[in-house]
Amino acid sequence: MSRRNLIRVPALARVEGEGGLTVTLKGGAVDRVELNIFEPPRFFEALLRGRRFTEAPDVTARICGICPVAYQMSSVHAMERACGVTVDGALRELRRLLYCGEWIESHVLHIVMLHAPDFLGYESGLHLAKDQPKLVERGLQLKKLGNDIVRAVGGREIHPVNVKVGGFYRVPTRRELAPLRARLDEAYLVAEELVRWTAGFDFPDFEQPWVFVALRHEREYPFCEGRVTSSDGLSMDLADFEREFVEEQVPHSNALHCRRKDGSYYHVGPLARWALNADHLPADIRQLASAVGVGPVERNPFRSIVVRALETLFAVHEALRIIDGYVEPDAPSVPVEPRDATGWGASEAPRGILYHRYRITQDGRIAEARIVPPTSQNQATIEGDLRAFVTPRVGLPEKELTWQCEQAIRNYDPCISCATHFLRLELRGA
Amino acid sequence: MRGVVIGVGHDDRADDAAGPAVARMVASHLPDGWHAIEHHGDLTALSDLWQGMEEAVIVDAVVSGAPVGTIHHVDLLAEPPSRLAAAGSSHGIGLLEAVDLARTLGRLPGRLTLVGVEALQAAVGAPMSLEVQCHLPVAAALVLEQALA
Numbered sequence: 001m002s003r004r005n006l007i008r009v010p011a012l013a014r015v016e017g018e019g020g021l022t023v024t025l026k027g028g029a030v031d032r033v034e035l036n037i038f039e040p041p042r043f044f045e046a047l048l049r050g051r052r053f054t055e056a057p058d059v060t061a062r063i064c065g066i067c068p069v070a071y072q073m074s075s076v077h078a079m080e081r082a083c084g085v086t087v088d089g090a091l092r093e094l095r096r097l098l099y100c101g102e103w104i105e106s107h108v109l110h111i112v113m114l115h116a117p118d119f120l121g122y123e124s125g126l127h128l129a130k131d132q133p134k135l136v137e138r139g140l141q142l143k144k145l146g147n148d149i150v151r152a153v154g155g156r157e158i159h160p161v162n163v164k165v166g167g168f169y170r171v172p173t174r175r176e177l178a179p180l181r182a183r184l185d186e187a188y189l190v191a192e193e194l195v196r197w198t199a200g201f202d203f204p205d206f207e208q209p210w211v212f213v214a215l216r217h218e219r220e221y222p223f224c225e226g227r228v229t230s231s232d233g234l235s236m237d238l239a240d241f242e243r244e245f246v247e248e249q250v251p252h253s254n255a256l257h258c259r260r261k262d263g264s265y266y267h268v269g270p271l272a273r274w275a276l277n278a279d280h281l282p283a284d285i286r287q288l289a290s291a292v293g294v295g296p297v298e299r300n301p302f303r304s305i306v307v308r309a310l311e312t313l314f315a316v317h318e319a320l321r322i323i324d325g326y327v328e329p330d331a332p333s334v335p336v337e338p339r340d341a342t343g344w345g346a347s348e349a350p351r352g353i354l355y356h357r358y359r360i361t362q363d364g365r366i367a368e369a370r371i372v373p374p375t376s377q378n379q380a381t382i383e384g385d386l387r388a389f390v391t392p393r394v395g396l397p398e399k400e401l402t403w404q405c406e407q408a409i410r411n412y413d414p415c416i417s418c419a420t421h422f423l424r425l426e427l428r429g430a
Numbered sequence: 431m432r433g434v435v436i437g438v439g440h441d442d443r444a445d446d447a448a449g450p451a452v453a454r455m456v457a458s459h460l461p462d463g464w465h466a467i468e469h470h471g472d473l474t475a476l477s478d479l480w481q482g483m484e485e486a487v488i489v490d491a492v493v494s495g496a497p498v499g500t501i502h503h504v505d506l507l508a509e510p511p512s513r514l515a516a517a518g519s520s521h522g523i524g525l526l527e528a529v530d531l532a533r534t535l536g537r538l539p540g541r542l543t544l545v546g547v548e549a550l551q552a553a554v555g556a557p558m559s560l561e562v563q564c565h566l567p568v569a570a571a572l573v574l575e576q577a578l579a
Contacts, residue, residue: 136535137535
């Protein structure tokens with residue numbers, strides 16, 4: 001096969017997890033695009049069977065070290081729905097605060113260390129830090145605040161230990177949250193700076209006619225609750241998720257691909273949330289978005305970095321609101337008794353909808369589990385993007401085109417570990 | 431405060447538990463001015479853990495091709511990072527990148543050392559390999575020797 005018939009990236013850089021890319025050209029046109037996920041699957045859904053329903057948040061949190069809160073929230077909501085329990089009031093606010101922490105740390109890591117280097121011509125976040133140390137330092141301090149919020153509410157910054165079905169094992173006092181509050185005002189300024197900084201990048205002229213899918217809540221920008229909503233008119237309860245969205249095995253990937261039942265693919269993540277929920281954002285954030293040129297719907301995947309920065313700003317804003325209004329609840333959790341039932345839960349992980357379904361038994365055992373992460377749902381979309389992106393650019397020098405293909409994948413901040421329900425540690429020798 | 435021992439790794443990931451295990455072993459034997467912590471998370475935050483310290487010792491599982499259980503003692507301020515085994519997680523950045531980032535941002539302590547334990551595997555839920563278990567006391571002794579120096 002000649003050099004120009006194949007674009008191959010054996011190992012993608014600056015993404016979470018292990019994946020590669022193969023684009024096959026034929027007659028100067030794109031013939032095939034494959035996002036190769038070669039991290040082996042870990043079979044978490046099978047691992048959960050037989051375990052107590054109360055273990056789901058702790059077990060599923062281990063699927064990912066970047067978005068463990070998302071797994072915990074999706075699982076507890078599913079279990080609570082199965083058991084006919086609603087967690088409300090201050091406990092619900094604490095869950096949102098926990099999620100704010102995760103969005104901040106995940107989004108900022110991606111924006112500053114993984115994605116911004118692409119737009120500025122740097123090989124890595126480290127090279128960016130050498131030229132712009134103050135900006136990177138401020139970004140890392142903002143990220144640290146996100147981690148500290150997760151630790152304060154979740155008990156630990158990675159794989160939080162304080163989350164349980166029904167609420168928490170322990171709730172923080174107002175005094176314990178006060179140091180975070182003191183840092184949030186400065187964090188708001190840094191988050192605003194990130195919005196303006198990313199909005200000033202040069203973006204390739206490229207748009208895709210995706211169908212967006214996200215949770216939509218009646219009054220909030222969504223974290224853990226809402227109806228599954230699409231930009232082409234879908235609005236459904238979570239219980240109908242698997243009737244509409246189908247997972248399938250593909251030969252070139254260890255991660256399942258998702259499509260709608262009509263075979264079409266769809267887009268989840270910050271751009272989807274923005275398109276379907278921006279009206280729920282605080283007015284000053286919507287004004288800032290308008291001022292920096294972000295429209296009500298963004299279809300250029302490269303501009304996802306700006307929307308992530310806006311979501312980071314929202315997470316800081318929401319954390320401020322929650323902490324300012326926080327009243328310590330009387331109890332850290334509500335009682336939850338198992339019953340023979342099925343429960344569905346979904347939350348908006350940094351990368352998009354994370355769906356869980358569990359069937360549990362009267363004695364509290366998990367009989368069946370189903371987990372659909374956002375990166376699985378975006379895999380076909382990423383391949384579709386690459387096909388459309390590469391086609392008019394096949395004349396570019398190979399090195400430049402390969403780099404742009406990698407950048408196109410990084411638009412999605414893919415969590416390959418989640419997609420395979422696995423976190424693999426690769427240690428390379430000297 | 432004078433120094434910190436940072437055990438990097440995950441307790442439920444086989445040999446990757448070596449770092450936290452050594453941190454726990456040395457915690458109560460460290461001299462005044464030293465403390466030990468376990469770090470399970472993102473390594474971009476590593477430099478926050480040694481802020482204000484004169485020196486830091488990082489303990490972590492590594493893979494270099496040496497026999498399993500081999501103890502590596504590396505001066506991270508002296509060795510060019512590119513020559514060393516890139517220990518780390520597929521999440522975020524690895525240990526050497528974290529050290530390099532700290533160097534770039536002017537956040538290095540006066541002395542920074544890696545005590546690495548050569549690992550066999552880091553499978554989720556798997557037990558620590560016997561060779562690594564047997565050599566943890568050696569790693570701990572090396573850490574204490576440095577702290578007491």
